[in-house]
Amino acid sequence: MSDSPNPKACLACQRDTAVTPLIPLEYRDSTVWICPQHLPVLIHDPARLVGVLPGAENLSPADHHD
């Protein structure tokens, strides 16, 4: 059984290191993982992670417009 609260898998797509590199993020005294494909989501559109990342609704997107 895998009951770990922080499985090493992308918080957005749940892929693990068998299929994608994962970047560790220190967050709320624990470590969450995100893949390079979803890192831009965290940076630019964190609201999309509401429901998968606790507190994501409080994160502000990077103020960057091309």
Ligand SMILES: [Zn+2]
């Ligand atoms: Zn991902």
